[in-house]
Amino acid sequence: MNSDFTIFSKLIGNHLVIETSGYINIHGGESIAKVANSHIALGVNQIILNLTNSRVINSIGISILLEIIEKLQSVDGTLYFTNLSPTIEKTFTIMGIFQYAEKSESVDSILQLSDSK
Amino acid sequence: MNKSFSVKLTLPCIADIELIAQSSLDQLKTIVGFSVDKLDQAKILITEAIINAVEYRTSEENQIFVEFDFKKNELFMIIRDTGHGFTIQDNSKSNLENRIEHGEFRGWGLSIMKSLSDDFSIESDENGTIIRIYLRLID
Numbered sequence: 001m002n003s004d005f006t007i008f009s010k011l012i013g014n015h016l017v018i019e020t021s022g023y024i025n026i027h028g029g030e031s032i033a034k035v036a037n038s039h040i041a042l043g044v045n046q047i048i049l050n051l052t053n054s055r056v057i058n059s060i061g062i063s064i065l066l067e068i069i070e071k072l073q074s075v076d077g078t079l080y081f082t083n084l085s086p087t088i089e090k091t092f093t094i095m096g097i098f099q100y101a102e103k104s105e106s107v108d109s110i111l112q113l114s115d116s117k
Numbered sequence: 118m119n120k121s122f123s124v125k126l127t128l129p130c131i132a133d134i135e136l137i138a139q140s141s142l143d144q145l146k147t148i149v150g151f152s153v154d155k156l157d158q159a160k161i162l163i164t165e166a167i168i169n170a171v172e173y174r175t176s177e178e179n180q181i182f183v184e185f186d187f188k189k190n191e192l193f194m195i196i197r198d199t200g201h202g203f204t205i206q207d208n209s210k211s212n213l214e215n216r217i218e219h220g221e222f223r224g225w226g227l228s229i230m231k232s233l234s235d236d237f238s239i240e241s242d243e244n245g246t247i248i249r250i251y252l253r254l255i256d
Contacts, residue, residue: 055153
């Protein structure tokens, strides 16, 4: 049984921007991890996960995102979440994820903040 | 729609079967008329309950019985399985720092269901598990 999950990524400067669409379960989470890990191995340590079109995530998908956060911590990197639905934002807040990852309104706002540093 | 009604699903205990329940909620939203945010909440709640059932199944022959009860602006969800059950542990006080330190990334399902619902209960024994979730459909 397949969900409608799709993933798109692009490198903007030193930021990897990953945009997903659809349900993030184990398969979606693994797809995100595959893209993230391949770029971390190349030295990218700023990753933006744009969840505009992903409104449902399960605890297994979240656990995979936590592994990415841990991996980024080990290379002094940061995972940014953008365009979170209120329910996903609440879920991440409950778990304390924003102590270890950043959130922002949009991809552009993260890139602009980075440019100004 | 003000009328109360129930929808019952009997699902096989297989991976990704929560997609059926999610699709049912999509359809029910068009009938009942609640918000997208409440739909998201309901989907995440039913998803966690169903993947819990799949995780503690004894075989793929197990079944998952899902009931959606709509009453005015309220949704009651009952999820019952015939798996081997499990010892219920409250992990909500185990903070993320400890979990990351010990590489324990799983086990958030119950915390998520408790926090996203307006009421939640779970009973589990060797004959299976029953989860009851209450969600208000208007804030």
